[in-house]
Structures are given as structure tokens and as C-alpha cells.
Amino acid sequence: MAEMPVVELQGVERRWGGGGLLVAIESLRLVPGEATALVGPSGCGKSTCLDLLAFTLRPDRAHRFAVTARDGQVHDVAAHWAAGHSGALLSLRAREIGYVLQTGALLPYLSGFENAMLSRRLLGLDGEGDLPGLFAALEIAAVVHRRPAQLSVGERQRVAVARALAHKPHLLLADEPTAALDPYQAEKTFALLVNLARDRGCAVLIATHDPELARAAGCRIVPCAIEPGRTAIADLVMA
Ligand code: ADP
Numbered sequence: 174m175a176e177m178p179v180v181e182l183q184g185v186e187r188r189w190g191g192g193g194l195l196v197a198i199e200s201l202r203l204v205p206g207e208a209t210a211l212v213g214p215s216g217c218g219k220s221t222c223l224d225l226l227a228f229t230l231r232p233d234r235a236h237r238f239a240v241t242a243r244d245g246q247v248h249d250v251a252a253h254w255a256a257g258h259s260g261a262l263l264s265l266r267a268r269e270i271g272y273v274l275q276t277g278a279l280l281p282y283l284s285g286f287e288n289a290m291l292s293r294r295l296l297g298l299d300g301e302g303d304l305p306g307l308f309a310a311l312e313i314a315a316v317v318h319r320r321p322a323q324l325s326v327g328e329r330q331r332v333a334v335a336r337a338l339a340h341k342p343h344l345l346l347a348d349e350p351t352a353a354l355d356p357y358q359a360e361k362t363f364a365l366l367v368n369l370a371r372d373r374g375c376a377v378l379i380a381t382h383d384p385e386l387a388r389a390a391g392c393r394i395v396p397c398a399i400e401p402g403r404t405a406i407a408d409l410v411m412a
């Protein structure tokens with residue numbers, strides 16, 4: 174039997190209002206240690222898919238939406254949404270999910286280190302955990318005492334990655350993390366996310382419009398197939 178997935182979705186849909194796009198995740202299966210790229214052009218629904226996975230967007234329909242925590246417990250997210258258990262979803266998100274937003278979304282008045290500590294503070298976790306190791310792996314140890322304004326775009330992006338991983342989530346989501354980076358840094362960031370998935374045993378999903386970059390880094394590719402009015406995300410692993 175294949176490894177227990179961190180995330181398993183079937184028939185999860187969200188339609189944007191006013192005759193907007195239907196984003197249909199027909200199937201998606203993410204396993205620990207593997208980096209997967211969600212690939213498609215701008216506007217195809219990548220951010221919508223990530224927001225659904227982070228429970229920040231409510232699905233209109235969810236046939237199956239299961240998330241397995243680090244402790245092995247399987248959580249029925251579809252049932253939580255149906256029952257309006259927002260508290261359960263919030264706590265599941267805080268513990269199990271790290272989200273690198275497209276802009277990095279760092280707080281400008283905190284240093285890189287303080288920004289990275291936020292995900293641990295939110296959970297009331299003691300100490301720095303393995304943040305020093307993360308800073309070293311991300312090659313930002315020497316600059317994390319600086320505020321975001323004194324960091325390069327690439328350094329800010331890596332602080333955002335450190336923050337998303339500081340509480341040891343089981344699922345890491347990254348929304349176009351290389352959009353503002355030069356080709357060399359973009360390659361490096363992808364390689365880093367692939368390595369972090371493997372070394373930390375978390376599932377990683379990276380939204381990107383660049384399939385070549387994702388493939389070169391060794392990501393598994395899941396395409397967003399866009400047709401008028403509808404985008405289908407279908408995972409060949411589950412076909
Ligand atoms: P991507 O991340 O691939 O660029 P998005 O998920 O952001 O795509 O958007 C997919 C589609 O959903 C777009 O056509 C966009 O116009 C629509 N959309 C996104 N957010 C909203 C919103 N808040 N209200 C209405 N439509 C939205």
C-alpha cells in the first residue's frame with residue numbers, strides 16, 4: 174500500500190460569483206517528502222486551489238477532503254466545513270500548514286527572525302525550535318536580524334519560507350514563490366523547497382506558471398487545465 178497522504182482531495186469545487194470561473198479539483202494527493210508543482214497560466218485558479226487547501230476559502234462542494242496530521246490522525250475537512258467547525262479548521266491550519274504567500278507578507282516592523290518566530294508564537298511553542306537550522310539551510314542566518322526593508326527580495330522570500338516551516342507543518346503551500354526572483358534565485362528556491370520536503374518529511378505544493386523550472390527541480394507536476402469558465406485540476410497519481 175502506498176504511503177499515507179498528507180492531503181487527499183476528490184471533487185472539491187469553488188465557483189467564483191457572477192458567472193466567474195469554476196475551479197474544480199477533481200483529484201489531488203500529496204505525500205510526505207514530495208514536492209509537487211501546481212502548474213498553469215495566470216488566472217487559472219492556482220491561488221484558489223492553495224486557499225482551499227489552507228482552509229481560507231470555503232469549498233462549495235467537497236466529496237473528499239482529508240488531511241493527515243503529523244501524529245497520524247486523519248481529519249475530515251469536508252465534514253468540518255459542512256458542520257461549520259471553524260475552530261477545528263483554524264487549529265488544524267495553525268498546527269499542520271505553512272503558507273508562503275506570493276508577496277511574502279512579512280511584517281515590516283519586525284526583524285526577519287521575529288517574523289519567522291510568528292508561526293511558533295501563534296501556537297504557543299517554546300523557544301526557537303530548529304529555526305537556526307532552517308536559517309542556515311536557507312542561507313539567511315547572517316541577515317535575519319534585519320527588517321524586511323533591509324533585505325533583498327530573495328532574502329525576504331526565504332524568511333517567508335522559514336516562517337512557514339518554523340512550526341514543523343505537515344503541509345507547506347507556496348504561491349508563486351519565485352515570481353519576483355531572477356532565474357538563478359528562482360532555481361535555487363525551487364531546489365530548496367524540494368530538499369526541505371525530503372529532509373523534513375512534509376508535503377510541499379508550489380503554485381507556478383513555469384513548468385520547466387518545476388520539472389528541472391524534480392517536482393512532480395499537476396497541471397491546471399483551463400477551458401472557458403472552468404479549470405480542472407486532476408492528479409494522475411489518483412487516476
Ligand atoms: P491564479 O492564482 O492561477 O492566477 P486565481 O486562483 O487567483 O488564479 O484566480 C482564478 C480565477 O478566479 C480568476 O479568473 C479570478 O478572476 C477569479 N477570482 C479570484 N479571486 C476572486 C475573488 N475574490 N472574487 C471573484 N473572482 C475571483
Ligand code: MG
Binds near residue numbers: 219220221348
Ligand atoms: Mg495566483
